[in-house]
Amino acid sequence: NKINFAGAGIDAKHDITPVSADTIYYSFLVKINDISAVTDPNGGYFAGFGANDTNFGGTIWTKKVDNNTFKFGSELRTATGNGTTWTTTDYNVGDTYLVVGSYTFVAGTNNDVAKLWINPTLGLTTEPTPTIEDQWTASTDLASIVHFFFRQDSAMETPDLDIDELRIGTS
Numbered sequence: 078n079k080i081n082f083a084g085a086g087i088d089a090k091h092d093i094t095p096v097s098a099d100t101i102y103y104s105f106l107v108k109i110n111d112i113s114a115v116t117d118p119n120g121g122y123f124a125g126f127g128a129n130d131t132n133f134g135g136t137i138w139t140k141k142v143d144n145n146t147f148k149f150g151s152e153l154r155t156a157t158g159n160g161t162t163w164t165t166t167d168y169n170v171g172d173t174y175l176v177v178g179s180y181t182f183v184a185g186t187n188n189d190v191a192k193l194w195i196n197p198t199l200g201l202t203t204e205p206t207p208t209i210e211d212q213w214t215a216s217t218d219l220a221s222i223v224h225f226f227f228r229q230d231s232a233m234e235t236p237d238l239d240i241d242e243l244r245i246g247t248s
Contacts, residue, residue, distance in 0.1 A: 090226040097221035104177040105243045112236040115141040121234025126222040135180035135191040151193035151209045162211040189218040
């Protein structure tokens with residue numbers, strides 16, 4: 078299926094069988110075509126899991142470094158970028174990256190974990206070390222995840238990007 082965003086501030090979601098324990102993953106290919114219009118110093122998120130239409134988890138962010146490079150970020154719970162963990166590596170506009178994200182429900186409170194991998198090694202039998210691991214103790218854990226979403230915010234936060242090959246699963 079193809080998602081076409083006609084303007085800013087639009088979310089497209091895909092309902093899934095609710096998950097409230099263990100780990101759920103997403104993966105897709107992403108290419109940032111143009112990030113020159115992004116001016117928000119916090120960057121912006123463009124995908125993640127949702128407990129409902131306002132509570133998100135395991136979101137993936139981008140933040141402009143310059144017109145040719147950017148950073149990926151992950152946030153356990155989406156706020157305004159103050160809880161985002163950013164990659165130490167800069168990535169190139171125009172290159173395609175395989176991103177894998179996860180949200181793990183951990184027994185207890187305020188201790189769930191989000192992870193993000195950029196171009197992970199494929200075919201492993203165990204989970205590789207993540208590019209980013211985010212456990213933000215100031216956030217409230219999600220009770221469950223019921224959908225995955227893609228988001229287009231303002232041009233000041235969301236770059237022009239292409240996404241393909243979305244996969245969602247428990248392994």
